[in-house]
Amino acid sequence: MNAIPKVGDTAPDREFGPMTTEMFVRYSGASGDLNPMHYDRDFAQEAGYPTVFSQGMHSAALLSTFAGDWLGAERLRRFHVRFRDIVWPGDVLSCAGEVTSVEEVDSGHRIVASLTLTRQTGAVAILGEAEFLLER
């Protein structure tokens, strides 16, 4: 059995990108969110943006990939994200995670981790938090 994580434990580094419009389209199709802002450049420019950009939930889903691989997809009990900055084509996104709380409960251990998805500019695109239940 794996050791119980400790407060302060950090996740192995992981990057996604450079991001492409194709990735945004793939997320549109998989999610059913067909907002043209994320794949139709004319539409985005008419709305005042320089070009298309990622769906917030697409970037959040990448962060959930990272979190699940780190502490166990099947053990996930809560995933919370705040959308902070826009992700553009060409962006390289770095994931980071740190255990912030470990609590013993009847069925095992409840682990809370803080998560960030950061653009190459240093701006945080997604601030996240995930909770996992490690059963005995």
Next chain:
Amino acid sequence: MANLEKKAESYEFVVERGAVRAFAQAMQSDNPAYDGENAIAPPAFLITAWRWAPEGGRAQHGIPRARLLHGEQEFVFHTDPPRVGDVLTVQEWVSDRFEKVGKRGGVMEFVIVTTEFRNRTGAAVAEMRSTFIGREAKGDQR
């Protein structure tokens, strides 16, 4: 206001194997947990329920599109995440509305929508909470 906050119509959401696989691909995951006949749904997969919402199936936040921001999103699982083949019943409602004063002195609206997922026995298995923000109107007009 109570009549505005009634529950939207419920609808069925089937956790389909191909849809889970396509979502895992879009999130650049090769985690075996999301693949195969016994795959679990990735957390954010719950939001794909919205594509199957019928007329009247979505809670109305009421924020005009030009001022609308998706501020936060949360997924809660009361037990193991849903698995391929699960048939869930989805229902949502506006669970909170409040206002804050923005940086420019205008009013920002916050609307929280709760979306509940129940299994065939009627047990709540998961929940989504979506925070929608209405930005300050230009010139502080509402």
